[in-house]
Amino acid sequence: MSAAPVLVLVGPSGVGKGTVVAALKERFPDAWLSVSATTRSPRPGEVDGVHYFFLTAERFTELVEQGGMLEWAWVHETDRYGTPRGPVEDREAAGIPVILEIDLQGARQVRETKPDALFVFLAPPSEQELYQRLTGRGTETREQIERRLATAEIEMAAINEFDHVVVNDTIDSAVDQLAALMGLVH
Numbered sequence: 001m002s003a004a005p006v007l008v009l010v011g012p013s014g015v016g017k018g019t020v021v022a023a024l025k026e027r028f029p030d031a032w033l034s035v036s037a038t039t040r041s042p043r044p045g046e047v048d049g050v051h052y053f054f055l056t057a058e059r060f061t062e063l064v065e066q067g068g069m070l071e072w073a074w075v076h077e078t079d080r081y082g083t084p085r086g087p088v089e090d091r092e093a094a095g096i097p098v099i100l101e102i103d104l105q106g107a108r109q110v111r112e113t114k115p116d117a118l119f120v121f122l123a124p125p126s127e128q129e130l131y132q133r134l135t136g137r138g139t140e141t142r143e144q145i146e147r148r149l150a151t152a153e154i155e156m157a158a159i160n161e162f163d164h165v166v167v168n169d170t171i172d173s174a175v176d177q178l179a180a181l182m183g184l185v186h
């Protein structure tokens, strides 16, 4: 039996990573989405341990120093985000497909430690559509949107580092493509 896949999904803020992963999980409930740790504050409705593990800066540093993060990075220059190592390794050992929704810097670190993972870039159909999705979501201030668009440019420039590019045109077709790449079949 071949090992279950580890999907590393990267894409600019607002491209639809969260939406596509939620749809993928609905169709393939056995796939497990890693819960990241972050130093940013929870938004209304976000639950600690469900959406993120919300950590203080001190606790985040402590975990990094203990080797508890598979990868971590400063994202949008303001906060640290990282993947707790233990839960990922537990799923891998149990043969459960793993999804890491992380940023470009994190993906580069995972490439070093898990070169067999599946590195996929989720791209927008167009720049215009990315802008519309990001502003349409309505969860960021103008300044935050500007910062995310600047990060998006850096991320889009690294698209060639990825094994596969999936364009998030419709949610269904993006899920179909990801499921096929991961070898998930009904």
Ligand SMILES: Nc1nc2c(ncn2[C@@H]2O[C@H](COP(=O)(O)OP(=O)(O)O)[C@@H](O)[C@H]2O)c(=O)[nH]1
Pocket: 011, 012, 013, 014, 036, 037, 071, 072, 073, 075, 081, 082, 083, 101, 102, 103, 104, 105, 106, 107, 148
């Ligand atoms: N390196 C790394 N990046 C992460 C992790 N979790 C989330 N991110 C990235 O952090 C960014 C979060 O951006 P933001 O627009 O604030 O969205 P949200 O925090 O996911 O609602 C996205 O680019 C994610 O890919 C993680 O565990 N590690």
Ligand SMILES: Nc1ncnc2c1ncn2[C@@H]1O[C@H](COP(=O)(O)OP(=O)(O)O)[C@@H](O)[C@H]1O
Pocket: 011, 012, 013, 014, 015, 016, 017, 018, 019, 020, 133, 134, 136, 137, 168, 169, 170, 171
């Ligand atoms: N395929 C799609 N077509 C149209 N809108 C989409 C699509 N995928 C996501 N969206 C919308 O785009 C916005 C950003 O999606 P989200 O999943 O929050 O992005 P990300 O997690 O990459 O930051 C949301 O309002 C979402 O409903």
